[in-house]
Amino acid sequence: MTPHGARQGLDAEDLDVEEALALVKHGNGSSRPAGDLRPAQREPEASPSARAADASARAAEAGHRAAAEHHHRATAWPEARTIAARAVRPGIRPTPVSVGLGDALGLVLAAPLTALTDLPSFDTSAMDGWAVAGPGPWHVREGGVLAGSSAPAPLADGEAVRIATGARIPPDTTAVLRSEHGRTDDNGRLHPTREMQHGQDIRPRGQECRSGDQLLLAGAVVTPAVLGLAAAAGYDTVTAVPRPRVEVLVLGDELLTEGRPHDGLIRDALGPMLPSWLRASGAEVIAVRRLRDDAKALYKAITSSRADLIVTTGGTASGPVDHVHPTLRRIDAELLVDGVKVRPGHPMLLARVKEDQHLVGLPGNPLAAVSGLLTLAEPLLRTLAARSAPESYRLPLRETVHGHPHDTRLIPVVLRGDRAVPLHYNGPAMLRGIAAADALAVVPPGGARAGQETEMLDLPWATAGISACFT
């Protein structure tokens, strides 16, 4: 949909007009844009064809100026992330909700987790064996105490009773003798086969916590272990920050939802990719809608959305059917980020549609869309979901990565030992590199040498494990 023709002859995916001006040298040493159609020396009396060429040259120049101006408006990559993280005003963060344990995985606790009971809630046997009172040998009482059985009768001095791990300790028990450490003589009396300590193998009530103790602070992420702790401490539900609601609008007449590409049509790669990626970033995806390249349809979809965040794909550039900017102007949205100095993905944008609704416009090129997701959508969702930012970390690159002169580059890498190995197939329209990647290397303007410590952006599934992060 977006004509790339004007940029042919350059490394069109990496350079823009400004860089072309800087880098394309002509014979006389002056620098000129690649798309510059002006003849080197114009005749004073121009022919009709020369006039046509002149008009087209002026149009091309205006286009170049617009692109250059746009690039000046573009936000530096680190700043764009900060703006996205702070875009949601504090007063309008989602109200905490009570969530059943079965639905709470991945949410952030909105209130501290305070023990509703002592843990353990009664003196408990830590082993299978006998509860004994006083020093042995012991007379073994009939029957036994199993986990879950009600209050057992007290033991008399010199008495023992069979007990299972997790069962309640009878009153006046002094220790638990493990089954492998006891021997019964011919008279049925129980002897210890090794020395015992007072209180051995008894877990006293409240050993882990007392009722009312704070087990976790508000802000903790509900992991599988937190679900277990909450259940053990008596919770059926937890108070948590709800997942931000996201609606995905996939734009493009050229997109197929099944089969192989044909007749200039291509498969929609973003419709299948974004929902699970957004879920991994803490969102609830309430809808994925595919829209034609139609300004009215986009206007209607945006103005009728109930989502906290609308994510659009495609249509961010300035082609004839790129409707995102005009639609945002029409609805008077506030553009917080309009282009980012990052490759791929520089036409990405962030807008405040309403006080409590934002829109991230992802470029249509698939890796450029990933870049927009990590640069703008992920920090904004993190704030809405009250998740804290992951510790940033750096690793040395195994190979040199050429930089863009002014922009940050995001390059898929695999992590091997203590090094990051840059992957090929990292062009804006390619997913082959990212599909094999563990992380994205943040290559600063100018590039990074082999061995240079470079910031890494983890991919959610690379560290968390696929099922933990997508549920």
Ligand SMILES: Nc1nc2c(c(=O)[nH]1)N[C@H]1C(S)=C(S)[C@@H](COP(=O)(O)OP(=O)(O)OC[C@H]3O[C@@H](n4cnc5c(N)ncnc54)[C@H](O)[C@@H]3O)O[C@H]1N2
């Ligand atoms: N004159 C200029 N043209 C372009 C510029 C520029 O600066 N000046 N920037 C280029 C860059 S960089 C990008 S990225 C794209 C962004 O374009 P849009 O956001 O408007 O996206 P589209 O034009 O709709 O699509 C671009 C490309 O991606 C394909 N696409 C779109 N959606 C999907 C999808 N869901 N799954 C797979 N592929 C998709 C689409 O067919 C195009 O090939 O603009 C450049 N142009």
Ligand code: MOO
């Ligand atoms: O193809 Mo564009 O920057 O690469 O996003």
